[in-house]
Amino acid sequence: MPTDTLPQPGKTPGKPAGELIRLERVTKRFGTNTVLDHLDFSVDAGKHVTLIGPSGSGKTTILRLLMTLLKPDEGTITVDGQQLFPASDKQVREIRKKIGMVFQQFNLFPNMTVLRNITEAPVTVLGMSRDEAGERARDLLDLVGLADKRDARPTQLSGGQQQRVAIARALAMRPQVLLLDEVTSALDPELVAGVLDVLRDIARSTDITMLCVTHEMGFARDISDQVLMFDSGRVIEAGSPEKIFSEPEQARTREFLSAVL
Numbered sequence: 001m002p003t004d005t006l007p008q009p010g011k012t013p014g015k016p017a018g019e020l021i022r023l024e025r026v027t028k029r030f031g032t033n034t035v036l037d038h039l040d041f042s043v044d045a046g047k048h049v050t051l052i053g054p055s056g057s058g059k060t061t062i063l064r065l066l067m068t069l070l071k072p073d074e075g076t077i078t079v080d081g082q083q084l085f086p087a088s089d090k091q092v093r094e095i096r097k098k099i100g101m102v103f104q105q106f107n108l109f110p111n112m113t114v115l116r117n118i119t120e121a122p123v124t125v126l127g128m129s130r131d132e133a134g135e136r137a138r139d140l141l142d143l144v145g146l147a148d149k150r151d152a153r154p155t156q157l158s159g160g161q162q163q164r165v166a167i168a169r170a171l172a173m174r175p176q177v178l179l180l181d182e183v184t185s186a187l188d189p190e191l192v193a194g195v196l197d198v199l200r201d202i203a204r205s206t207d208i209t210m211l212c213v214t215h216e217m218g219f220a221r222d223i224s225d226q227v228l229m230f231d232s233g234r235v236i237e238a239g240s241p242e243k244i245f246s247e248p249e250q251a252r253t254r255e256f257l258s259a260v261l
């Protein structure tokens with residue numbers, strides 16, 4: 001497979017890891033509900049960071065802020081050195097090109113083939129030629145194990161296959177960061193492993209930065225450089241997966257893990 005059409009070059013030993021995402025004192029309220037409370041954290045380029053924590057603790061809200069689907073009430077968010085709020089529409093469009101997101105629901109275009117689902121945004125948003133976008137899409141379909149499905153329609157695929165197409169579609173834009181929001185939560189249990197294997201492979205074989213919300217603790221342990229434990233809108237504990245899963249310091253983290261592991 002020609003490496004220049006892959007989403008990111010293979011791991012580059014010694015590549016400097018600058019900061020890609022920074023949240024400073026970010027507060028988000030919905031009415032009287034303070035969901036994020038002066039939240040600080042950062043993600044370095046090329047790192048895989050996983051957010052864990054109880055339901056309703058604000059994990060998805062962080063991803064939606066980064067996608068500019070929501071605005072913070074206070075604080076600053078920067079992506080690759082550019083502030084997200086305030087930013088002009090043009091700046092927001094530029095920042096959003098750097099971010100790929102995969103949601104719980106696959107949201108594929110039902111009337112397009114798998115290949116077209118993947119090539120559409122590179123052609124219409126990045127202005128790439130159909131040939132180049134098609135070549136890249138075929139490489140990505142190889143990567144997610146669906147080379148034989150390129151002419152299928154989404155409805156002919158299982159949920160797990162549709163989610164793998166959604167992952168390929170996000171990577172087709174060559175984002176610097178991939179946001180993953182509970183991407184296996186809507187899948188039948190027997191389809192979860194295939195999707196997680198694809199993501200493990202992407203984490204291992206590319207330089208892409210990942211910020212991941214998941215309830216799959218085994219997966220979090222496998223791919224993460226850092227795990228952030230959230231509670232009530234704050235990071236209450238952060239560390240390597242070994243530390244968080246084996247020697248958590250906070251009683252709240254221990255309580256959460258004993259409920260989910």
Ligand SMILES: Nc1ncnc2c1ncn2[C@@H]1O[C@H](COP(=O)(O)OP(=O)(O)OP(=O)(O)O)[C@@H](O)[C@H]1O
Pocket residue numbers: 030033035053054055056057058059060061062
């Ligand atoms: N658009 C919205 N309007 C009002 N409240 C919202 C909105 N979006 C989220 N919330 C509330 O914000 C809180 C945090 O939600 P969020 O989805 O970020 O949590 P989470 O940690 O991702 O939870 P889960 O693990 O269940 O997905 C919840 O109390 C939720 O009800």
